[in-house]
Amino acid sequence: MxxxxxxxxxxxxxxxxxxxxxxxxxxxxxxxxxxxxxxxxxxxxxxxxxxxxxxxxxxxxxxxxxxxxxxxxxxxxxxxxxxxxxxxxxxxxxxxxxxxxxxxxxxxxxxxxxxxxxxxxxxxxxxxxxxxxxxxxxxxxxxxxxxxxxxxxxxxxxxxxxHQFPVTATGTAKEIIRYLEEHYREDITLEGLCRWFGYSKTRLNQLFREYTGTSVYRYLMGVRLTNACRSLRNSEKSIYSVAVENGFSNQNYFSRQFKKYIGCTPGEYRRNQEREGGQKA
Structure with missing residues (x-):
């Protein structure tokens, strides 16, 4: 040898x-x-x-x-x-x-x-x-x-x-987070992430959960909804446009996920924000 x-x-x-x-x-x-x-x-x-x-x-x-x-x-x-x-x-x-x-x-x-x-x-x-x-x-x-x-x-x-480089949950998770935050508008799948980072589904989710405490799917949903909320507050774009621009395949799916995680529909969220803004003014 x-x-x-x-x-x-x-x-x-x-x-x-x-x-x-x-x-x-x-x-x-x-x-x-x-x-x-x-x-x-x-x-x-x-x-x-x-x-x-x-x-x-x-x-x-x-x-x-x-x-x-x-x-x-x-x-x-x-x-x-x-x-x-x-x-x-x-x-x-x-x-x-x-x-x-x-x-x-x-x-x-x-x-x-x-x-x-x-x-x-x-x-x-x-x-x-x-x-x-x-x-x-x-x-x-x-x-x-x-x-x-x-x-x-x-x-x-x-x-x-x-020369082995140590594989840590922190390093891998940070790379995945960076990727999700840069590409959340795109069609991201767990299979695609596994191909990109070279891990099985089980191992990728394990490393990600060790660092973040949540799954890749829920983290990505959080990134998309956070940016969608920002668009609803700060723009007059249609609900459909906000959905598509933030990685959702259609408006109905966007509305269901929005209500599930935020507690109201996108339209209700926008109206609530407008009322709060008017009261502060």
């Missing part, structure tokens, strides 16, 4: 070949391994700035969301104009985490000056600090990025197959 290469050694070897930072995250976006530990000097200038740090976090979250939706490597330019790539880590067909590489400056005339200008506008440091940070960035052309991505994809597959 061949010896399993440690996660740290994989990241070290990738860095030795490319000079590019490699970071491994769990499903909740927490870093579980990184090499080198310190990261790029330029990025330290960015993250010590509150606006820059917030933008970096947003870039990461959006990149992870794209990988979850597209199920493939995502290559993009961050808010500072540097190339980064995020790879999905699958374990037995289930998304278990992410591997991120960055930050790469394109080998293009004017690219360095564009990044420096962004840094100046954000007041990331002195001219000397900014120049030093950009100077230390790894420069790479688009063809080299493609080759590096291919190499990283192989390593990502190895990491996912040989």
């Amino acid at each position: 061949s010896e399993i290469i440690s996660l740290e050694d994989i990241l070290k070897q990738l860095y030795a070949i490319s000079g590019i930072l490699i970071d491994v995250y769990d499903l909740e976006g927490h870093s579980v391994a990184r090499y080198p530990d310190t990261g790029a000097y330029f990025c330290s200038l960015v993250t010590r700035n509150s606006q820059g740090c917030e933008r970096c976090g947003r870039d990461n979250r959006e990149a992870f969301a794209t990988v979850r939706e597209e199920h493939k490597v995502h290559i993009y330019r961050c808010h500072m104009g540097l190339y980064e790539a995020v790879f999905p880590l699958y374990h037995y067909g289930r998304l278990a985490g992410y591997m991120m590489t960055g930050q790469m400056l394109e080998k293009r005339e004017g690219a360095a000056e564009e990044v420096m200008q962004k840094a100046r506008q954000m007041n990331l440091g002195s001219e000397e600090e900014i120049a030093e940070g950009v100077k230390k960035l790894v420069r790479i052309d688009l063809e080299e990025i493609g080759a590096f991505v291919t190499m990283c994809r192989v390593c990502a597959d190895y990491i996912a197959n040989h």
Whole structure:
């Protein structure tokens, strides 16, 4: 049996070949391994700035969301104009985490000056600090990025197959909740969720209930009805439009579920809200 290469050694070897930072995250976006530990000097200038740090976090979250939706490597330019790539880590067909590489400056005339200008506008440091940070960035052309991505994809597959990421009710449930809150307007089925997250119906509901105390179905119904109530209060849309826009197949089904969980029909709810609003005025 061949010896399993440690996660740290994989990241070290990738860095030795490319000079590019490699970071491994769990499903909740927490870093579980990184090499080198310190990261790029330029990025330290960015993250010590509150606006820059917030933008970096947003870039990461959006990149992870794209990988979850597209199920493939995502290559993009961050808010500072540097190339980064995020790879999905699958374990037995289930998304278990992410591997991120960055930050790469394109080998293009004017690219360095564009990044420096962004840094100046954000007041990331002195001219000397900014120049030093950009100077230390790894420069790479688009063809080299493609080759590096291919190499990283192989390593990502190895990491996912040989390094177990813990499956927790919290992490899985949060992913399901995020999906439901982003897609509640669509036709969501338990079978579809099981295919998306790679679990059986029993296991998916078990993990979800451990974290939320309720079933996937009831949680989804709550999300849809909460948004439907908001529409009834704040718009003049027809009951039919409110139903369809919030994921209900028809108005009759919407009205039955609304009365079951809210205690009145959608029309009664709207009239009650209008009366309360008039009294407050």
